Amino acid sequence: MKFKHGLVVALAMAAFLAVGNLVLAADVIKIAVPTPLTGPAAGYGDNVKAGVAMKIEEINAKGGVNGKKIEAVYFDEQCDPKEAATVGTKIAGDKDLVAIVGHLCSGAHLAALPNYLRAGVAALSPTATNVNISEKGKDAKGQTWSFRNVYRDDFQGVFLADYMAKALGLKKVAVFFANSDYGIGLKDAFLKQAKANGLTIVGEEAYQEKSTDFTPQLTKIKGMAPEALFIAGYYAEGSLIADQAKKLGMDVPKFGADGLDNADYIKLAGPAGDNTYLTTPFLAETAGPEAKAFIDAYKAKFKRDVDWMSANAYDAAGMVIEAISKVGPDRAKVREYLAAINTKDKAYKGITGLTYFNDKGDCEKPAYVKMVKGGQFVPAEKQMTK
Amino acid sequence: MFEQQLFNGLTLGLIYALIAVGYTMVYGVIELINFAHGEIYMLGAFLCITFIQALGIPLFPAIALSMACCAAIGVFIDRIAYKPLRKAPRLAALITAIGVSIFLQNIAMIIWGSRPVPFVRAAVPKVFGETVFTLGSVNVSGLQLFIYAVTTAMMVGLTLIINKTKVGTAMRALAQNPVSAALMGINVDRVISFTFALGSSLGAVAGILVGMYYNTISATMGYNAGVKAFAAAVLGGIGSVPGAMLGGVVLGVAETLGAGYVSSQYRDGLGYAVMIAVILLRPSGLLGKSVGQKA
Numbered sequence: 001m002k003f004k005h006g007l008v009v010a011l012a013m014a015a016f017l018a019v020g021n022l023v024l025a026a027d028v029i030k031i032a033v034p035t036p037l038t039g040p041a042a043g044y045g046d047n048v049k050a051g052v053a054m055k056i057e058e059i060n061a062k063g064g065v066n067g068k069k070i071e072a073v074y075f076d077e078q079c080d081p082k083e084a085a086t087v088g089t090k091i092a093g094d095k096d097l098v099a100i101v102g103h104l105c106s107g108a109h110l111a112a113l114p115n116y117l118r119a120g121v122a123a124l125s126p127t128a129t130n131v132n133i134s135e136k137g138k139d140a141k142g143q144t145w146s147f148r149n150v151y152r153d154d155f156q157g158v159f160l161a162d163y164m165a166k167a168l169g170l171k172k173v174a175v176f177f178a179n180s181d182y183g184i185g186l187k188d189a190f191l192k193q194a195k196a197n198g199l200t201i202v203g204e205e206a207y208q209e210k211s212t213d214f215t216p217q218l219t220k221i222k223g224m225a226p227e228a229l230f231i232a233g234y235y236a237e238g239s240l241i242a243d244q245a246k247k248l249g250m251d252v253p254k255f256g257a258d259g260l261d262n263a264d265y266i267k268l269a270g271p272a273g274d275n276t277y278l279t280t281p282f283l284a285e286t287a288g289p290e291a292k293a294f295i296d297a298y299k300a301k302f303k304r305d306v307d308w309m310s311a312n313a314y315d316a317a318g319m320v321i322e323a324i325s326k327v328g329p330d331r332a333k334v335r336e337y338l339a340a341i342n343t344k345d346k347a348y349k350g351i352t353g354l355t356y357f358n359d360k361g362d363c364e365k366p367a368y369v370k371m372v373k374g375g376q377f378v379p380a381e382k383q384m385t386k
Numbered sequence: 387m388f389e390q391q392l393f394n395g396l397t398l399g400l401i402y403a404l405i406a407v408g409y410t411m412v413y414g415v416i417e418l419i420n421f422a423h424g425e426i427y428m429l430g431a432f433l434c435i436t437f438i439q440a441l442g443i444p445l446f447p448a449i450a451l452s453m454a455c456c457a458a459i460g461v462f463i464d465r466i467a468y469k470p471l472r473k474a475p476r477l478a479a480l481i482t483a484i485g486v487s488i489f490l491q492n493i494a495m496i497i498w499g500s501r502p503v504p505f506v507r508a509a510v511p512k513v514f515g516e517t518v519f520t521l522g523s524v525n526v527s528g529l530q531l532f533i534y535a536v537t538t539a540m541m542v543g544l545t546l547i548i549n550k551t552k553v554g555t556a557m558r559a560l561a562q563n564p565v566s567a568a569l570m571g572i573n574v575d576r577v578i579s580f581t582f583a584l585g586s587s588l589g590a591v592a593g594i595l596v597g598m599y600y601n602t603i604s605a606t607m608g609y610n611a612g613v614k615a616f617a618a619a620v621l622g623g624i625g626s627v628p629g630a631m632l633g634g635v636v637l638g639v640a641e642t643l644g645a646g647y648v649s650s651q652y653r654d655g656l657g658y659a660v661m662i663a664v665i666l667l668r669p670s671g672l673l674g675k676s677v678g679q680k681a
Contacts, residue, residue, distance in 0.1 A: 039500065040500045040501070042500070043501065179651065205650045206649075206650055206651040207650060207651075208654065210606070210610060211653075212596070212600050212602065212607070212610075213394075213398055213600070213642075215394040215642070216391055216394065216395075216641075216642045216643070216644075216645035216646035216650065216653070217645060217646070217650045219387060219390050219391055219394060219646060220387065220391075220646050220647075223387055236502050236602070236604075239602065240600055240601075240602060243600070243601055244600075247518075247527055248525060249518070249525060264501060264502065267504050268502060268504045268601065268602050269601075270504070270507055270601060
């Protein structure tokens with residue numbers, strides 16, 4: 001008897017919960033945030049999560065969108081294309097998810113994209129810089145479903161070549177590049193522009209990711225006395241290159257793109273990390289008053305300094321939510337709204353500046369330069385605006 | 387420049403050699419390719435920085451302590467993972483070794499995280515970090531000299547243990563014929579444990595030296611080093627301790643010269659190409675003896 005009684009209570013509770021959920025579901029608008037939450041890139045994923053969470057908290061504190069709360073649903077894809085494809089299928093199939101802020105990694109974004117095209121849901125990546133994304137974001141009708149509010153790899157490569165030649169007046173540069181899509185794309189764009197700028201390239205050295213010994217290449221390059229090293233790769237290898245160059249007596253400035261941009265780069269390279277110049281889409285020191293408020297709130301909430309990924313994610317979430325607030329929680333209409341932000345006049349005004357897209361979903365974002373000085377990131381003295 | 391490349395290659399090669407002797411000793415005694423050896427090397431580095439950072443132990447005692455810990459871990463792994471399979475087909479033990487390797491790597495990721503971690507710079511004496519000696523056209527850092535000294539001392543010590551001590555004699559006897567060795571009153575299990583302890587403690591030293599040299603250690607560093615050391619052991623003639631030393635040095639120098647003179651894109655490939663060439667010409671490796679199957 002007792003058992004029966006318990007059953008009734010359980011059923012009643014289940015029914016109650018189900019109704020509760022229904023009521024709740026009608027009150028929230030969900031957006032998907034696929035990003036690495038575990039695995040080697042989890043640190044980055046955490047940055048994106050922090051940015052999105054701050055934007056959503058801010059909107060909800062003001063009463064949400066048309067009386068409904070916004071809710072982020074996080075998906076862990078570990079920055080792994082295979083996982084991303086699985087997660088992408090899941091997101092595409094869940095009609096409650098109105099739009100996507102993500103993916104973080106280019107490879108993951110490319111792997112998940114076909115699902116989004118098929119299901120008709122827009123994805124706005126705050127961080128994926130790979131060039132190929134531009135061509136892969138359109139469906140058969142020519143509509144773009146993939147957007148990003150970050151510059152492309154080739155832009156960073158060209159920018160750095162200009163910065164070295166025009167802002168710093170360097171003449172001889174050696175290039176190290178990771179033998180990956182990222183490293184090669186960045187290096188190719190850099191070399192083309194460097195040659196146009198009259199820079200002499202002394203040594204183009206490829207390396208495999210996870211390599212630890214760069215002394216043979218550095219020893220070879222040293223004889224040619226380059227004035228700078230351009231490192232087209234990630235910080236794990238970049239910090240070793242910097243360190244080993246210094247040990248071989250090559251204390252030259254280092255240059256890199258977003259792949260080097262990590263506090264761990266400074267930790268791993270130690271004093272050899274000083275004098276490294278990096279492109280970044282967001283420089284706290286040059287940002288406006290709204291950005292300053294964001295930076296302070298961020299620091300208070302997460303007890304760490306803001307990074308460009310969080311800032312970009314904050315704006316990406318802001319754009320998606322703005323779209324929803326204007327056209328309602330409708331996948332197709334959200335895409336139309338985002339695609340229509342295509343000129344400077346219609347640009348979204350966020351903390352990272354003005355964002356608008358071309359017909360491939362790419363945005364034009366200015367790059368800033370920061371450098372490592374005394375073991376810390378500081379804005380470079382010379383900035384360059386195109 | 388050539389001399390400089392040679393010195394750099396030597397540094398790399400001596401470290402490979404130090405890991406390779408661990409491989410080759412275990413193979414010599416029980417004919418097991420111990421794939422988990424690379425993970426011991428990684429654990430050595432992590433344990434050392436943990437002792438320095440968490441317990442405030444100075445560098446040299448921390449090295450000794452992590453050698454002792456790795457020796458114990460090596461013996462422990464043998465006891466729980468390999469010993470029960472001693473009589474099973476060799477493939478079973480090989481697969482188990484791969485399993486242990488993956489297991490240890492993941493344990494390390496849980497404990498120390500998956501990001502690369504810097505070696506404790508402050509604990510490394512300044513002589514190593516900052517002194518650079520110039521010999522003609524060659525720059526040799528204090529740390530490189532330290533690596534030469536330590537690896538040479540370790541290998542001399544190892545050679546003495548194998549050739550001059552009772553347990554060394556027992557190891558050699560076991561390598562020749564385990565059944566007869568047992569019949570002669572050798573405690574086979576104890577000798578195997580000793581082999582694991584010795585090889586693992588050398589692996590730990592290699593891990594620590596690499597950590598100091600590159601200032602970076604990561605949970606996944608064991609895999610690559612393990613493959614390189616395995617190649618070095620095969621190159622020298624698997625089972626032969628002097629062969630592993632020579633193989634390590636040859637591999638390190640070949641890779642460095644290959645990357646310096648041919649193309650950095652093919653550096654790993656060149657190292658293996660040398661290995662394949664040697665094995666094609668001398669199937670038993672540089673110093674290996676071509677003996678028939680063990681009874």
